[in-house]
Amino acid sequence: MDISKFTDGSIKKPIAIPDTYQTIPQSPQGVLSVIMSPIEGIMDTVDIMVFVLILGGIIGLVNKTGTFDAGIAALSKRTKGKEFLLVVFVTSLIALGGTTFGLAEETIALYPILMPIFVASGYDAIVCIAAIYMGSSIGSMYSTVNPFSVVIASNAAGISFNEGLTFRIIALVLATIITLIYxxxxxxxxxxxPKDSLIYEDMEKIEERF
Structure with missing residues (x-):
């Protein structure tokens, strides 16, 4: 690692340097030190905690107001006759959410919302699942500014989250394109x-349910 990263302030936290381990004299901690250690730990990471709390509040607000659901419904009307555009928009938007704020488990709520739209468009359930699941997987895999898998990890490693950002953006775009083609x-x-569907035998049950 370039020594200038330590001298110019890019790396602010202590990190492990390979092949430098050595035993040091023991330093027993007193009762007060043990009591204060979690408080000092919280003080050291309070910026991350506040960030996660704010982010969680924003996600909760979007879900509560139904903004995302309304947007998808409007999108489905506009793409009538060009149904695959819906797949492109859904996959790209969810990939964008995955790469920026770690949208993954939250997409569970989207399956029952989008399934009727995809089925009515002449696709099977797998197309709907692929658009949502692959979008979030690709976005999370190539996280650009995802606070959970990039920012927090970079802070723990003592490096800037901008390291490798260009590579991750290029990889994200390429992976999304390959996924959409597939x-x-x-x-x-x-x-x-419809008989070419991998779940053709279950299509009738799926259509009845959704």
Whole structure:
């Protein structure tokens, strides 16, 4: 690692340097030190805690107001006749959410909302699942400014989260394009002939439910 990163202030936290381990004299802690250690630990990471609390509040607000649901519903109307555009928008938006604020488990709420739209568009359930699940997976895999997998990890490692940012952005775009091409070929095949669906035997039950 470049020594200038330590001297210019890029790295502010202590980090482990490979092949430098050595035993040091013991330093027993008193009762007061043990009591104060969690408080000092919280003080050292309070910026991350506040950030996570604010982010959680924003996500909760979006879910509570139904903004995302309304946006998807409006999108489905506008893409009528060009249904695959819905797949492109959903996958890209969720990938964007995954790469910026770690949108992953939160997408569970989207499956029952989007499933009827995809089924009514002539696709099977797998196209819907792929658009949501693959979008969040790709976004989280190539996190750019995701606070959980990039910012916090970079702080723990003592480096700037900007390290490798260009590579992650390029990889994110390429991976999203490859994913969309893969979904496109499967979706086109199912739309032409529903019997080509991997879950054709269950389609009737799925349509009844959604």
């Amino acid at each position: 979904i496109y070929y499967y979706a086109r095949k199912v739309k032409r002939n």
